[in-house]
Amino acid sequence: MDQLERPRPGILPLILMGALTGLLSGLFGIGGGVLLVPMLVLFLGFQQRLAAGTSVAAILPAAIVGGIGYAVQGNVDWVAAPLLAIGIVIGAQLGSYLLSRTPTGFLRWMFMVFLLVVVVSLWFVVPERDDTIDITVLTGALLVVTGLLTGVLSGLLGVGGGVVVVPILMFFFGASDLIAKGTSLIMLIPGSISGTFGNSRRRNVDLRSAAVLGIAASVLSPLGSVIATWISPFWSNVAFSILLGLILLQMLVRTLRRKK
Numbered sequence: 070m071d072q073l074e075r076p077r078p079g080i081l082p083l084i085l086m087g088a089l090t091g092l093l094s095g096l097f098g099i100g101g102g103v104l105l106v107p108m109l110v111l112f113l114g115f116q117q118r119l120a121a122g123t124s125v126a127a128i129l130p131a132a133i134v135g136g137i138g139y140a141v142q143g144n145v146d147w148v149a150a151p152l153l154a155i156g157i158v159i160g161a162q163l164g165s166y167l168l169s170r171t172p173t174g175f176l177r178w179m180f181m182v183f184l185l186v187v188v189v190s191l192w193f194v195v196p197e198r199d200d201t202i203d204i205t206v207l208t209g210a211l212l213v214v215t216g217l218l219t220g221v222l223s224g225l226l227g228v229g230g231g232v233v234v235v236p237i238l239m240f241f242f243g244a245s246d247l248i249a250k251g252t253s254l255i256m257l258i259p260g261s262i263s264g265t266f267g268n269s270r271r272r273n274v275d276l277r278s279a280a281v282l283g284i285a286a287s288v289l290s291p292l293g294s295v296i297a298t299w300i301s302p303f304w305s306n307v308a309f310s311i312l313l314g315l316i317l318l319q320m321l322v323r324t325l326r327r328k329k
Contacts, residue, residue: 070311076111083278086112087127087285094286095135097309098250099231100128100257101286103316109278119275122268126279129261131255131286138294140275146248148204149238150255153216157230157260160220162267167221171324177324180222184317191310195302200245208242216256223260230257232316235309246305250297 086108090101102124109120139145202208219233231253238249268274297305 072248078278080281082113083281084285087282088289090127090282091131091135091286091289092293092314093168093312094128094131094231094254095138095290095295096203096250096297097231097293097312098135098139098235098253098297099263099312100124101131102128103232103319105282107319113235114215117118118273122265122273123268123275124269125261125264125268125280126274126276127282127286128257129265130283131290132257132261134287135290135294136251136254136258138291139247139254141250142247142294142298144245144247144251144298144323145255146204146244146252147255148209149202149212149242149244150252152209152212153219153234153252153256154259156216156218157223157256158216158263160217161223161260161264162220163217164221164223174324176222177320181317181320181324184232184313184320187240188310188313188317190240194240195306196239196245196249198245198247198302200243201248202238202242202244213264214244220260221292230260232313236313246302247297248308251294 086105091104093099093104094101102121105124105127106117109115109123111115115123136145215234215237216230219230222233223230231250234253234256235246235249238244238252239246244252265274265279269276276329300308
């Protein structure tokens with residue numbers, strides 16, 4: 070049976086999942102797919118690819134509204150965001166192409182090591198709220214490369230771009246936590262549009278579910294961006310490290326299960 074011919078999920082569970090995704094998206098500057106995809110698979114019976122494609126489409130409204138929330142507060146780097154977006158759009162296409170041609174086991178373990186280092190670092194390296202990215206020709210090129218590598222990882226491993234970009238902007242480009250989150254959300258917009266077009270052609274997206282999830286997410290995404298400004302950089306780091314730790318645990322469990 071075609072995966073889009075299965076019984077449609079109820080509106081209420083979609084609204085609840087979308088609301089939670091939107092809140093976390095606005096709070097941490099991430100797409101939210103790392104949480105939404107497993108929820109769609111476990112609770113609503115989505116196949117993995119359909120869940121991933123639906124998640125990519127659903128995050129677009131939340132990224133737009135949440136990004137606007139950060140922008141209104143002056144917490145978006147409008148030079149870094151498009152440079153990252155250029156790289157991530159190209160990288161996502163490359164990652165999708167390499168998905169069936171590249172062994173991802175070693176790459177997955179390397180990414181989990183990266184997440185572990187980030188989780189530990191978040192407890193010791195706390196950015197200042199007035200920190201900004203010093204844009205030069207070199208940093209501009211590195212931002213494009215960062216977006217490119219993030220896009221490839223996203224295509225190969227199914228991880229959200231914000232999970233990678235937010236800590237990199239803080240640790241390697243000197244951005245404040247709010248600038249990193251706001252810039253990440255703006256970066257996700259073209260990536261979501263590009264990914265949704267590709268997934269629609271491959272019938273890997275449930276547009277009805279994505280619309281419900283996206284509308285619900287966009288309602289709470291601004292609240293998440295406001296809460297982010299109320300939390301001190303240290304406690305923001307603590308909360309983000311806990312989220313990344315849960316993502317790391319989820320990836321570890323899924324990787325070990327595949328080996329059985």
